[in-house]
C-alpha cells in the first residue's frame with residue numbers, strides 16, 4: 001500500500017518548484033475528471049498517479065511557502081502519517097469502549113492545549129471538532145442550553161424573550177450560520193463596532209447590552225476574537241471578561257487561528273484574559289502543521305457540553321465507567337480519529353519545537369512588515385501575529401487597483417495573497433505567513449513581486 005501513496009517526503013521540495021496557483025484551466029480539469037465514468041474498473045496505481053498529477057497542477061497550493069493566504073498551513077510528515085494511520089485502523093472514536101487507545105491519545109493532546117489556554121485539564125472539557133466553525137457552534141449551543149433550560153426541548157419558541165449574543169463586526173461569519181441553525185436567527189448576532197485597532201469596542205458592547213435589555217431581549221453570550229480573520233486583531237479579553245462577569249453573560253473566545261500565540265512564551269501574553277473564558281475555539285489545523293479537519297472546543301467547566309448533546313439510544317451499549325462517550329458530548333456521532341495527527345506532531349516536535357515554529361512564522365511576518373514599509377507600502381494592521389494588511393498610496397485612488405494587482409500576481413503564480421474589504425469601501429492587501437517553511441527569501445520575493453505588479457499598473 002505504501003507504494004501507492006504520494007511521495008510525501010519529497011512533496012516539500014516538489015511544491016516549491018510548482019506555481020502557487022493552478023496552471024490547468026477549469027475546462028481541462030473537468031475533462032480529465034469526467035474521463036472517469038465509473039463503468040470499467042481502473043488500475044489503482046495509474047489512477048492515483050493521475051489524480052496526484054491533476055491535484056499538483058489544478059490546486060492553489062496552500063502548502064507552498066509562497067502562499068501568503070488564509071489560514072491553511074503546510075503539513076509535515078507526522079501529520080500526514082497520522083491521518084493515514086487513522087484511516088488504516090479506522091477506529092470509532094465516538095464511543096470510548098470502542099476505541100480506548102484512540103480516545104486516550106486524543107485526551108493527551110487536548111490536555112496539552114487546555115493547559116496552554118490556562119484551563120485545568122482534570123476539571124475542564126475538551127473535544128476535537130472538524131474545525132473552528134463546529135467549535136463555535138458547540139460554544140453557542142452550550143451557552144444557549146445552559147442559560148435557557150427550556151430551549152433544549154422547546155426550542156427558541158419556548159422562551160419568553162429572544163436570546164441575543166454579541167461579537168465584533170470583524171468576528172468570524174460562521175456565527176451567522178450558527179445563529180441561523182440554532183433557530184434564534186441571524187439577527188440575534190449583534191455585531192459590535194471596533195476601535196481604531198479593529199478590536200471590539202467594549203464601551204459599545206456595554207451600550208448594546210443595555211439597549212437590548214431595555215428592549216426586552218435576553219443577552220446570553222459575548223464572543224471575543226483572539227486574532228480576527230481579516231486583520232489579526234485581538235479583542236480586549238480582560239475587559240470583556242469583566243463585563244461578562246458583571247452582566248452574568250457567558251464568555252467565549254474564538255481563537256481559531258490566534259490560539260497558536262499560546263504555544264509561544266514570547267506571544268502568549270497577548271492573549272491574557274483567555275483563561276477567564278467559559279469556552280475557547282482553537283484550530284489545530286490553522287495552528288500546527290497538520291492537515292485540515294482538526295479544530296478544538298475547550299471549556300473551563302467539566303462536562304460542559306453534556307447538556308447540549310446528551311441523548312439515549314436503544315442500540316449503543318452504555319458507557320463504561322471512567323470513559324467519556326464523545327457522541328454524548330459533541331455534535332458528531334460516528335467520528336474520525338481526528339487527534340492522531342495532532343498527537344504525533346506534538347510528540348515529535350515537543351513544546352519547544354512547536355514554539356519555535358510559531359516564533360519563526362511571526363519573525364518572518366515582521367520582516368515582511370519591514371520590507372513593505374521600506375518599499376513605500378502603508379501597513380494597515382496592528383497585530384503581533386503573523387499577518388500584515390497593507391496598501392499603497394498609488395492603489396488607493398481606485399477600488400479597481402487592488403483586485404487588478406492580485407489578478408496579475410495570480411497569473412504569474414509566484415506568490416498568492418488575499419484581500420480584505422474595508423467597511424468604508426475598497427480593500428487592502430493581506431499577507432499571512434501560514435507555512436513553517438516560509439523563509440526570508442520568500443518574503444523578499446513577495447515584496448519584489450508586489451513592486452513589479454505595482455509598476456505594471458502604472459503602464
Ligand SMILES: *Cc1c(COP(=O)(O)O)cnc(C)c1O
Nearest residue numbers: 131132133172229254256257283
Ligand atoms: C477560520 C476561522 C473560523 C472557522 O474555522 P474553520 O476551521 O474554517 O471552520 C472561526 N473563527 C476564526 C477567527 C477563524 O479565523
